[in-house]
Amino acid sequence: MSSPAPVHIRDESIRLGQLLKLAGLVEDGAMAREVIAAGEVSVDGQAETRRGAQVRAGSVVDFAGQQVEVVTGEAEIDVPW
Numbered sequence: 191m192s193s194p195a196p197v198h199i200r201d202e203s204i205r206l207g208q209l210l211k212l213a214g215l216v217e218d219g220a221m222a223r224e225v226i227a228a229g230e231v232s233v234d235g236q237a238e239t240r241r242g243a244q245v246r247a248g249s250v251v252d253f254a255g256q257q258v259e260v261v262t263g264e265a266e267i268d269v270p271w
Contacts (some may be wrong), residue, residue: 194250195213195258197212198263198264199261199262204260205242206231206241207219207222208222213251227241233250233252235250
């Protein structure tokens, strides 16, 4: 399995539903609510059913066979010369 894709956040933590939207794993908040409530999302290997659960930097979130890792700070931008 490949390494999780990084998802950059500004603060120390983010709500799980917001993270799924930010990472592009779901289309909107309604879809996030549905998949989380159905137990389809795991955080650090444990099923999480609370949309408002706080996910912190270093956590790995898994949904539909895709993994993302929460990282604080701005993403590096590759600027051509």
